[in-house]
Amino acid sequence: MASEKKLTLKESAREIFADKGYKATSISEIAKQARMAVGSFYKYYESKEDIFLDVYIDENNIIRQTVIDNIDWDRDMVELISQIFGWSRSLISSNKILLEWYNSDISEKLHNYYSSEKGINSNLFHLFLVDKFTNRMLSEGYSQEKIQEVLQVYQLFYYMDTHITEADLPNASKTIESLATYFVKGLFK
Template structure:
């Protein structure tokens, strides 16, 4: 990667994490990176473009830490609780990742993650699909039911890419309740 681009990314990451999207501007990013504002535009057409790049990298890093910290062989219902607790602790308190629900940039983020490219590049999404599928196979769930469960997983992903907390009051709690009771229903049906 070009040295100036790397400096811009590093500066943008620092400033977005410290100040959030709204309170960071291109001049601040360029100054922190030690480059002229005009040089910024040689690498990025807008603040949104660099933010998307920073967001993707931050999301990947936080999700990878989550994957490493959780015991994925544990009780599946407890895993759901851990997932949402981790989300509140590490995502809702992160000035970059909290922008998922910010109306000024959430559409860009949602559009990217719901696009074919976004889904293919989302290693956490793929990890969850594979992990859920393997867990259900281990529980001797019929392949057709696994397919239905994965379709519900896709539906949850769709909802997450099309609804924000600003549009639906109580969104995070409602999503957690939906997922918890869905998993309870699946696990109780297989016992």
């Protein structure tokens, strides 16, 4: 029963966040939509930030699974990088919840989660990419040493994605994409 109520809260929050965005959403609206008292909200979540993080993680996993399902992973690596960024940009740009990644009201919590050990180890897309690229390099005959070097560079890309915002560096995501593309061109060409 308790997990059903938490799920109802999260579904209500997702609908409101998707419609109004993070800043314009209140805990009282979420509770009202879930047909609960505001006090009941606090049995399941400590704050609006916590429920938003829970919603964001689910939303991000859904979008990333769409990317995984729609990319031809056997393509040329440069084209593959272009596809990953292209699909991600397309799906995120039309998703009000995921666009909050750049909102200073909540971005610190999101970035802190995804850069934490828990966030890294539960980031299904990140784990998929590490596995996919490791297997690809193994099949192409790269040594374990070279694979580890490449994965270190990938970790740097992950770090940049979770620590550099558009406020820090205008067009940060496009710059990371360019850097990844040139790195892959040098590695696989």
